Amino acid sequence: xxxxxxxxxxxxxxxxxxxxxxxxxxxxxxxxxxxxxxxxxxxxxxxxxxxxxxxxxxxxxxxxx
Numbered sequence: 867x868x869x870x871x872x873x874x875x876x877x878x879x880x881x882x883x884x885x886x887x888x889x890x891x892x893x894x895x896x897x898x899x900x901x902x903x904x905x906x907x908x909x910x911x912x913x914x915x916x917x918x919x920x921x922x923x924x925x926x927x928x929x930x931x
Contacts, residue, residue, distance in 0.1 A: 883911050893930045903929055 890907055893899045899907075903925060910916040 879912070883908075886911050886916060890926075893926075898930050899926070900929075 886907070890899060890904070894904055906922055907916065907926070910919050910922055916922070
């Protein structure tokens, strides 16, 4: 993998990570999302399964209601 491709990949991953975490941070600050769920969210974003993990999305919805 060339350096340019690697930099592009890192930029895309970090951009998506910050977009997701910006939306989640409010609920973390409000105490609705605990450390375990936050860890699951962060891992899912980094391994690319966040958008397709329905179980995780249900856990987030349950936590913020």
